[in-house]
Amino acid sequence: MKKTVRILTYLIAAMMILAAWSGAATADDLTKESRVGYYLDTVITLTAYTNHPELLDAALERCGELENKLSRTIEGSDVWRINHAEGKPVTVSTETIEILQTAIRVSEMSGGAFDVTIAPASTLWDFTSGETKIPATEDLASAAEKIDYRKIRIDGNDVTLEDGMMIDLGGIAKGYIADTIKKELEEKGIQSAILSFGGNIVAIGVKPDGSPWKVGVQDIDGATGETMLVSLNYGGSTVTSGIYERGFTLDGVTYHHILSSETGWPVQNELASVTIFSESSMLGDALSTATFALGTEKGARLIESLDGVEALFIARDRAVSGTSGVEKYLKEGTEFSLIPLSAEEPEAAEPAAAEAAAEETDGTLTLLIQVRETDTAPGYILLQGADSIGFLPLPEEGERTQEIIQTLEDGSVWRNVIRMTPEGFSMIESDCEGKDCIEEGEVTLENSQDRLLWNMVICAPHRLTLSLYTPEEAVEFSKTILGF
């Protein structure tokens, strides 16, 4: 009996030491918390250093509320009611009025290059279903005649459009939601967060270690999700509009979602993407579309006329240029106004591309949360980490390495590197104990039934599971398991 008591005492002491050990690691530090949702056709990722993760859940719910007001397609939303009023005035929420006023301001600044009344044309296009269908020229021409922001009448909370006109807040609403969520999280005491709304990324403060957030600017070949260069965010907004976001390619022409307000056709100029650095994400969102439509020269002139706003232009030939103050938003050593990646010599540029891809980024979603029927990669790796999940497309040709960095709440950083080919992938580096994951060998679409671990490569100490799926399986998996 005495012995039992003694052993129990030791046991309790051991437990207490263990508890103190794990407690010491987290008591002072804030925990890195992430929440992912799908609103406004976009994956929303909210990441904050906080001890109150429920704030992020509430913020996601708020995104849903705002979507219900601002969506063009949800019946009964403010925008839906405005579009179905047939010329009569509609009373809407103050939020919608605020967005419309900013939209009209940017329309005026850009001489109509950005126009929220684009909806008659944008509804003719379908960039999301994956069907490569081009609207009839005459339909687009008659739709374009109805586009004119100057005909929006706002009186108090009443909005009136001419019959046949429609608005689409797609180019500005995400920015508004981003600003709203940021403001509300700040009011609740969050001091360090990065909030990603597809192309809109806003930050609260800087990282807990005082360094700026790193936001990757996607390579113009969006299918690979590769990072072309890394921008910095000191607690403001970073918005990118590009031809790769939504669209399709037919007969060598890229049809993307940024439409000309004059013709209703996708804007075709030298640009592949524009990134706007600003304080307000709503303004940045509208400006990114406006600047893209204006082109490099006129766009830069518009941005230079505004205080506290800078722009980065990436041309279709990968040439990078920016406005006069853009340098502070770029990682040291980033070359701009030059051509960092030569289009003629992809072989020579490959090491640089691989390096850029290996760069740790906080904001860009290089993981697809959903694989659609229209996605073209030969296979998809389902990545399940300690607090992340998503699909990584296999490259369509050649070989690519991808670094997977996980930052844990206790500050430890776990690093894995995989090598991907069109056939499959293998783990090539890991800083885990044992390094069993490297020994597990290559998974391909061919051999996954013959391996002991089937389609998986597991790094158990890093809580990382990578499993390979064919495009069909990945689409199915997106629907059934992830709930889309």
Next chain:
Amino acid sequence: MARFGLLTALALVLGLLDRAIPLTALLGGAAPGIKLGLANTVLLYAVYLMDWQSAVFLMFTKVLLSGFLFGSMTAILYSLSGGILSLGVMLAIRKRPAAGALCAAVMAAVAETMLLIQNPHPKGQRLWCVILIGIACIACIAAFIAIGKGKIRGVPGTSIAGAIAHNIGQVLAASAVLRTPQLLTTYLPVLIGVGAAVGTLTGVVAERVFRAMHINPDKPEEKRK
């Protein structure tokens, strides 16, 4: 108390030896996380020659110490889950090792059937995995018969059941932590087979050690006084 420290140290050293033998690499990397489990012989000693509280304490000490010294919090989670389940099973069946060996044989057979059902045309690595599990089945049944006839004592039976339970516990923890329930149908059968095989090995080693020490595991009091 001195015996306790000695056993802990021995378990830690054997644990290091387990790590040093790259069984995973020897198997072509096909099956990660596989170890010989030599450290388990120490636990077997505790199960048979000490009271259950000491065995539990020894297990916790070993897992936590080796985790903090050589591993990570995640590793501790996996080992703890395996350790608790394994020790529970071993303590429960130490008096009835023949039943334990039979259970282990049934489980290994079920695992083999699962693998065969999932892939009716095994080839490559999958094939030798099936062979491995087959051998494990036979070993378990042989142990059962031998124990029943009194040819060997119960240690290997207990050891096999413990090793299988350990692997089940680890895979349960891993599939929860990694959020991959598919591990239970794909990898668990493999680990059950491997558990039966290495359990037989460590059980025989422990049996030999007991004999060399002139200890009768079934009546430890005879020697210990």
